[in-house]
Amino acid sequence: MFRALVLLAVVLAPSVAAAQQPCTTDARHVVNELYRHMLERQSDPGSQHWVTQLETGRMTVRDVVREIASSPEYSQRFIKTEAGESQPYERSVASLYRHILGRQPDAEGQRAFAVIAQRQGAAAVMQRLTTSREYNEQFGDWGVPGSGGIRYCGNDAVRSNQSAAATAANDTVAVAQRRFRGMDRNNDGVVSRQEWRGSARSFEVHDWNNDGVISGREMNQTVARDGRTIEDEDFDRVDDFANLDANNNGRIDAAEWHGSVAAFNRLDVNNDDRLSQAEFTGQVVASQAAAATSGQSIIVDARQRWIDTGINVTEGALVMFDVTGDVRLSADQSDLAGAGGARSGRRAPDAPLARQAAGALIGRIGNGGAFGIGNQRSIRAPGTGRLFLSVNDDYLADNAGHFEVQVNVQ
Numbered sequence: 001m002f003r004a005l006v007l008l009a010v011v012l013a014p015s016v017a018a019a020q021q022p023c024t025t026d027a028r029h030v031v032n033e034l035y036r037h038m039l040e041r042q043s044d045p046g047s048q049h050w051v052t053q054l055e056t057g058r059m060t061v062r063d064v065v066r067e068i069a070s071s072p073e074y075s076q077r078f079i080k081t082e083a084g085e086s087q088p089y090e091r092s093v094a095s096l097y098r099h100i101l102g103r104q105p106d107a108e109g110q111r112a113f114a115v116i117a118q119r120q121g122a123a124a125v126m127q128r129l130t131t132s133r134e135y136n137e138q139f140g141d142w143g144v145p146g147s148g149g150i151r152y153c154g155n156d157a158v159r160s161n162q163s164a165a166a167t168a169a170n171d172t173v174a175v176a177q178r179r180f181r182g183m184d185r186n187n188d189g190v191v192s193r194q195e196w197r198g199s200a201r202s203f204e205v206h207d208w209n210n211d212g213v214i215s216g217r218e219m220n221q222t223v224a225r226d227g228r229t230i231e232d233e234d235f236d237r238v239d240d241f242a243n244l245d246a247n248n249n250g251r252i253d254a255a256e257w258h259g260s261v262a263a264f265n266r267l268d269v270n271n272d273d274r275l276s277q278a279e280f281t282g283q284v285v286a287s288q289a290a291a292a293t294s295g296q297s298i299i300v301d302a303r304q305r306w307i308d309t310g311i312n313v314t315e316g317a318l319v320m321f322d323v324t325g326d327v328r329l330s331a332d333q334s335d336l337a338g339a340g341g342a343r344s345g346r347r348a349p350d351a352p353l354a355r356q357a358a359g360a361l362i363g364r365i366g367n368g369g370a371f372g373i374g375n376q377r378s379i380r381a382p383g384t385g386r387l388f389l390s391v392n393d394d395y396l397a398d399n400a401g402h403f404e405v406q407v408n409v410q
Helices: 002-010 027-039 045-055 061-069 072-078 090-101 107-120 122-130 133-138 156-183 200-206 261-267 286-293
Strands: 296-301 307-313 318-324 336-338 361-365 378-380 385-391 400-409
Touching (some): 027 045, 027 072, 045 061, 045 296, 061 090, 061 122, 072 090, 090 107, 090 122, 090 133, 107 122, 296 307, 296 385, 307 400
Antiparallel strands (some): 296 400, 307 385, 318 378, 318 400
8 A cells, every 4th residue: 555655665764773672573562562651551452453554564653653642532631731831732742752752851842842732733743753853763663662662573464565665665766756857857957946847835845955946856755854744745735736647647646646645645535545636636525435434343442432433424424323232331240231321221420421321322523522323223424524433431441342333324
């Protein structure tokens, strides 16, 4: 997949010291360590997704760190303003430093990132930390923050993908060189602003040494760009589709894209690793791809507040549920609940939906409010965005079991 290959190609290589750290091929151990360190709890059945992604080489450890740090659970628990702060989000920044870099923040960095969190959100801080020189030197793609130096070695599938990544990097360089030569109309070895076919913003981002011209090195996506962030790299959206479609086949392929992986993934709503003109121009949005991701079975662990289904829905869409399983809501073996709620009919005063039965299946769209699902076979989506599922309980740590939910969207 393009996501894994390009990410491996563009990220700085780990340091020699990192390569000498303890190495494991046990992806489950790696995920357990990340949950313990970053979420400060034990892993749950839903964590198997990350194990699979590591084992198959679709994601690096750095990818998993990013996903955990941007998850709804992490945001709910660690990203907030608190009383007694000298400025908002300084404690949230301290949590990100601790969970991503494995250390307490320095005063200057904490102040600067708190301002960024206020202006751009905590996700911008997370992106800067995971792409920082310090992270690259300490962990690279495969180091496990907070684990005492463990690195994931992977298996044959990962090593195969690493080899494929090197091939993809070479292909990307070749395409960039051809593109560079095509724009360097006077053959002076650099591309001036007059020769550049993209936007002014695109030119500024490519000219990352700020000398007013673009060299072949600056067109090379595999060259490290110290200090760059996801915001800096997310510029291709303003370029003309035809300029990026170097081979004129009516789509932007992986090798033709020279923006950030995150930008490509946001635009590629049908996940086919290429951008149509409709996707590129925003005529196709993520909610229109919901049917392609529905029909899957979702494990809703009774100990986890919100489970990301991976399914996007549009307000008013018919969402159908087929729920099996029971959950236990406390240490009491008889305190059981099905999808409709506790068999005793009891309620949980501090649950997301206090007036509905404890333990019932509930949902949320994006960051919207919780809504009841229970035994209903279908509902109309109350909003547009990502669908999350949970159990309606106020204290999750003593719960056990899970619901298995089949979700289909029309």
